Amino acid sequence: MQTIQTFFRDYVAWLSMPSINVVDIIEILVIAFAVYQIVIWVKDTRAWVLMKGIIVLFLIWLIAAICGMNVLLWIFQNVMVIGITAIVVVFQPEFRNALEQLGRKSFTSISPFEDSKAKYERYSDRSIQGIVKAVYEMAKVKTGALIVVEKDIQCREFERTGIPIDAEISSQLLINIFEHNTPLHDGAVILRDNRVVSATCYLPLSDNLALSKELGTRHRAGLGVSEVSDSLTIIVSEETGMVSVAREGKLRRNVDAEAMEKLLVRVSKKVSDSARKKWWKGRKRHEKKANE
Numbered sequence: 001m002q003t004i005q006t007f008f009r010d011y012v013a014w015l016s017m018p019s020i021n022v023v024d025i026i027e028i029l030v031i032a033f034a035v036y037q038i039v040i041w042v043k044d045t046r047a048w049v050l051m052k053g054i055i056v057l058f059l060i061w062l063i064a065a066i067c068g069m070n071v072l073l074w075i076f077q078n079v080m081v082i083g084i085t086a087i088v089v090v091f092q093p094e095f096r097n098a099l100e101q102l103g104r105k106s107f108t109s110i111s112p113f114e115d116s117k118a119k120y121e122r123y124s125d126r127s128i129q130g131i132v133k134a135v136y137e138m139a140k141v142k143t144g145a146l147i148v149v150e151k152d153i154q155c156r157e158f159e160r161t162g163i164p165i166d167a168e169i170s171s172q173l174l175i176n177i178f179e180h181n182t183p184l185h186d187g188a189v190i191l192r193d194n195r196v197v198s199a200t201c202y203l204p205l206s207d208n209l210a211l212s213k214e215l216g217t218r219h220r221a222g223l224g225v226s227e228v229s230d231s232l233t234i235i236v237s238e239e240t241g242m243v244s245v246a247r248e249g250k251l252r253r254n255v256d257a258e259a260m261e262k263l264l265v266r267v268s269k270k271v272s273d274s275a276r277k278k279w280w281k282g283r284k285r286h287e288k289k290a291n292e
Contacts, residue, residue, distance in 0.1 A: 146234075164197070
């Protein structure tokens with residue numbers, strides 16, 4: 001008996017739960033909420049791309065530390081302060097926008113228990129059909145258009161340069177926006193979650209020297225925004241009526257309506273955890289029947 005008591009005292013006692021009071025619980029909840037908001041902010045902005053780069057650099061630093069690469073460690077140590085300052089300067093618009101969003105939100109909107117349905121539906125079939133119809137109606141009459149269809153990374157920085165719309169996506173609305181001699185026709189339209197969020201937005205121009213000289217500012221802007229986000233950008237040429245698509249820094253020209261619809265459906269897909277579970281259960285059930 002004495003041996004058992006000694007064993008529990010020496011090796012198991014440290015597993016006992018520490019004393020926790022109300023202040024500790026509140027502190028844990030505040031930290032968890034802050035981490036949750038930071039993760040959501042990183043996911044919805046260009047900061048996610050930055051996080052990938054930081055992870056790669058961390059792995060390089062870890063390998064250098066394990067292998068004793070003193071030169072690399074010295075470089076990391078001296079560049080760290082400058083790198084942090086550069087990150088703050090480069091991502092200043094995102095930091096500012098995050099603080100503004102936090103100030104505008106109510107308690108219910110910043111809680112993690114939001115409606116999950118909206119999270120997993122980017123664009124409905126009705127929205128996709130409206131976009132396709134509007135694009136090819138404008139292409140027939142050679143009406144220039146520039147439409148940014150957001151995916152995961154939100155273009156808040158460029159949205160701020162335009163005029164807020166916040167209306168449901170429809171072919172009539174998009175055609176009316178890009179109609180000649182109207183106040184909203186110049187610039188880009190940004191779409192997000194079945195909504196036209198902003199019009200007359202200014203987009204960054206691409207510095208791609210391989211881009212054909214035949215293409216104008218509209219195509220360079222569409223390609224430019226695709227280089228800094230994961231959006232699908234639709235460009236309708238005012239000179240030729242040709243429809244082009246920019247994605248991941250690449251330009252695809254002369255896209256027909258069928259291919260456009262497939263691209264938009266691909267952008268719209270966002271599978272929820274519950275859907276993944278249903279798919280996995282269905283797959284296991286199918287495999288079980290096949291084995292029988």
